[in-house]
Amino acid sequence: MSEPFQAVKVSERVYWVGAVDWNIRDFHGYQTGRGSTYNAFLVTGESNILIDTVKKPFFDEMLSRVRSVIGDAGIDCIVSNHAELDHAGALPDAVRNLGPKKILTSKMGARALHDHFGTGLDLSIVKDGESRSIGGIDFTFLETKMLHWPDSMVTYLPGDRVLFSQDGFGMHLASTERFSDEIPNEILEQEGAKYFANILLPFSPLVTKLIERIKSLDLRIDILAPDHGPIWRKDTGRMPELWAKWALQKPKAKAVIVFDSMWQSTETMAKAIAEGLVENGISARFMPLQVFHRSDVATELLDAAGFFAGSSTLNKHLLPRMADVLTYIKGLKPRNKMGAAFGSFGWSGEGSQQVHEMLESMGVEMVGAPLAARYVPDANDLESCRQLATQAATRIFEHIEDK
Amino acid sequence: MKKYVCEVCGYVYDPAQGDEENGIAPGTSFEDLPDSWVCPMCGVGKSEFEPQE
Numbered sequence: 239m240s241e242p243f244q245a246v247k248v249s250e251r252v253y254w255v256g257a258v259d260w261n262i263r264d265f266h267g268y269q270t271g272r273g274s275t276y277n278a279f280l281v282t283g284e285s286n287i288l289i290d291t292v293k294k295p296f297f298d299e300m301l302s303r304v305r306s307v308i309g310d311a312g313i314d315c316i317v318s319n320h321a322e323l324d325h326a327g328a329l330p331d332a333v334r335n336l337g338p339k340k341i342l343t344s345k346m347g348a349r350a351l352h353d354h355f356g357t358g359l360d361l362s363i364v365k366d367g368e369s370r371s372i373g374g375i376d377f378t379f380l381e382t383k384m385l386h387w388p389d390s391m392v393t394y395l396p397g398d399r400v401l402f403s404q405d406g407f408g409m410h411l412a413s414t415e416r417f418s419d420e421i422p423n424e425i426l427e428q429e430g431a432k433y434f435a436n437i438l439l440p441f442s443p444l445v446t447k448l449i450e451r452i453k454s455l456d457l458r459i460d461i462l463a464p465d466h467g468p469i470w471r472k473d474t475g476r477m478p479e480l481w482a483k484w485a486l487q488k489p490k491a492k493a494v495i496v497f498d499s500m501w502q503s504t505e506t507m508a509k510a511i512a513e514g515l516v517e518n519g520i521s522a523r524f525m526p527l528q529v530f531h532r533s534d535v536a537t538e539l540l541d542a543a544g545f546f547a548g549s550s551t552l553n554k555h556l557l558p559r560m561a562d563v564l565t566y567i568k569g570l571k572p573r574n575k576m577g578a579a580f581g582s583f584g585w586s587g588e589g590s591q592q593v594h595e596m597l598e599s600m601g602v603e604m605v606g607a608p609l610a611a612r613y614v615p616d617a618n619d620l621e622s623c624r625q626l627a628t629q630a631a632t633r634i635f636e637h638i639e640d641k
Numbered sequence: 642m643k644k645y646v647c648e649v650c651g652y653v654y655d656p657a658q659g660d661e662e663n664g665i666a667p668g669t670s671f672e673d674l675p676d677s678w679v680c681p682m683c684g685v686g687k688s689e690f691e692p693q694e
């Protein structure tokens with residue numbers, strides 16, 4: 239009887255044995271609108287080696303794909319490039335069912351795997367830059383600390399010129415197609431940017447260094463095999479090039495206007511700001527939080543120069559959805575932004591001031607004092623919004639020149 | 642003065658540079674960093690640092 243799930247051949251000795259998660263939409267706060275995949279890879283030949291595993295509930299799917307290649311044989315080794323549970327969750331099950339003699343991981347990977355699964359796993363630590371033969375197959379391991387966890391590393395298979403890049407160069411995208419050349423470019427770029435903006439942005443300087451390092455090592459990459467989304471067998475330099483570009487956070491003549499409103503007053507101010515920006519040649523993304531998710535705000539901010547945030551005041555505070563988004567964005571450490579805060583209020587008016595302080599604390603260059611309008615913005619308030627936008631536009635154009 | 646490396650994230654503390662964003666003047670040795678100082682990149686404490694080889 240054939241296995242219900244089949245492996246997909248990637249190169250002479252590499253098979254994709256991962257799982258497709260069609261249902262996931264909330265990846266700890268990142269909205270994965272197109273689902274995801276957890277890619278695991280089986281290297282075959284003189285020995286059988288599994289590179290990463292999948293999220294625990296998908297173990298049976300992975301096991302079936304492994305069995306479709308090696309039948310009842312066991313595996314010799316598991317390489318754990320990343321200890322996060324979407325890749326290591328099924329590791330204990332894989333150990334029980336496939337009986338590897340060893341598990342290779344980075345030093346921080348060993349710490350993280352022990353902390354997750356106890357000390358029962360037999361771990362062997364590989365050093366940064368180390369080359370090792372596993373059962374007759376040569377591999378090279380490179381630590382990629384903080385891209386995006388301390389344990390992160392990538393594994394290179396020189397024989398087939400495959401780079402197993404764990405979360406690196408990945409994207410959340412469920413599909414029946416396994417290769418990027420079978421998927422429309424716009425989708426690859428959109429989901430790639432979303433992934434970068436939401437996961438890698440705080441580590442942008444390290445991304446730049448990693449890409450330089452890969453270049454200096456002169457690794458020939460025929461297959462780029464990340465742990466999420468499609469595998470690249472053509473144009474393998476494309477996603478790394480995009481990462482190099484995104485890591486610079488070079489701002490465009492674009493602004494994000496993100497806000498939450500109670501009775502459309504803050505929204506009216508947001509519209510006046512948008513009008514002022516557009517009239518002055520800045521393209522504006524209008525993002526009411528009743529509709530837009532925090533992870534879409536992060537994506538739009540990736541190449542924006544302007545960052546305008548608004549909130550009305552509720553019980554002496556900014557609105558909770560705004561606090562959510564600003565906290566999230568602050569953690570992502572966006573660079574090269576300038577902007578302002580705004581919002582309506584009834585009697586006390588703390589909301590726009592709190593937004594202003596949050597923007598300032600994340601290093602946004604403030605274009606002016608927070609704009610506040612009582613109850614409903616009148617013609618003067620709206621004029622102030624337009625003026626602020628006009629000033630901001632001038633500064634944005636100067637700022638873009640500098641960067 | 643010796644440089645120290647954060648084991649968790651790879652950040653290198655260079656005494657010649659200090660950590661000015663967090664109020665540490667250039668010329669401050671690793672030993673003289675206050676115990677409350679944390680890695681500016683990943684946020685772990687001084688105990689996670691090792692002298693650079």
Ligand SMILES: [Fe+2]
Pocket residue numbers: 320322386387405
């Ligand atoms: Fe991860």
Ligand SMILES: [Fe+2]
Pocket residue numbers: 322324325405465466
């Ligand atoms: Fe992942």
